[in-house]
Amino acid sequence: MDINFFQEHNISLSLQDIALGVKYEFIDLDIASKLVDQVVFNNPNDSQALDLSLKIILNGNYSYIYDEFFVENDFILDKWRYILLLWAFDNRLGDSSDYEKINMIYASFGYPEDMNKLVNYNPVDPKENLQGGYEYILDNWIQYLKEYDYLIGKQA
Numbered sequence: 001m002d003i004n005f006f007q008e009h010n011i012s013l014s015l016q017d018i019a020l021g022v023k024y025e026f027i028d029l030d031i032a033s034k035l036v037d038q039v040v041f042n043n044p045n046d047s048q049a050l051d052l053s054l055k056i057i058l059n060g061n062y063s064y065i066y067d068e069f070f071v072e073n074d075f076i077l078d079k080w081r082y083i084l085l086l087w088a089f090d091n092r093l094g095d096s097s098d099y100e101k102i103n104m105i106y107a108s109f110g111y112p113e114d115m116n117k118l119v120n121y122n123p124v125d126p127k128e129n130l131q132g133g134y135e136y137i138l139d140n141w142i143q144y145l146k147e148y149d150y151l152i153g154k155q156a
Contacts, residue, residue, distance in 0.1 A: 001027060001087050003034045011083060011152040015039060015049060019069035020076050026084065032065050075151075081109045082151045085118075089141055096120075099137070118144060 006013070013021075018035050021027040027035070033056050039049040052065065088101040099120040106115050117140035 001031065003031055003038075005087060005090070006031075006035065006038070009086060009152060012042070013039065013079075015052065015065070015069040016071040017076055017079060019065050020072060021080060022065050023070055024080070026080055029065075036065065077109065078148070079151045081105060081112070081115075082145075082148050085141070086145060086152070089145060094134070098134075102137070102141070114148075115144070 005011075013035055015036070018027070018032050018039070021035075022029065022032045036049060036053050036056065039046065040053045043049060048069075052068065056065075084105050085102070088098070088105065092098045092101075102115075102118050103120070106112070106119050109115075118137060120137055
């Protein structure tokens with residue numbers, strides 16, 4: 001994941017979102033620093049973001065991101081789950097390796113029910129009368145991303 005991904009998708013992150021991303025290693029410290037700069041650029045009157053950005057620049061110490069702003073809540077976790085699924089979708093290969101990416105996200109976030117239709121080893125909903133397979137997963141993946149796209153524009 002790089003800064004271009006966040007910019008291309010107009011993903012709006014708070015300092016708390018960035019801190020959680022660092023803690024769980026969804027992003028590295030270089031990307032985190034660039035995202036903090038983006039918060040400052042988008043919110044020039046945000047004194048916390050400006051202070052954090054200056055500490056990073058002056059001290060070269062990224063630990064401030066985690067130390068001062070880490071908060072874990074369901075909204076931030078859901079946002080990161082969406083971001084990871086969006087990144088995986090953008091980088092899909094159209095083969096079984098895509099299943100592995102989805103399955104890893106599914107397991108990492110505690111097997112959330114709203115992802116059941118994205119996981120290749122879960123049974124297909126009999127009401128849908130489908131055989132499953134890659135197209136089934138792909139269609140559900142697209143639907144999931146459409147349904148939860150509001151997550152990337154909101155602040156925690």
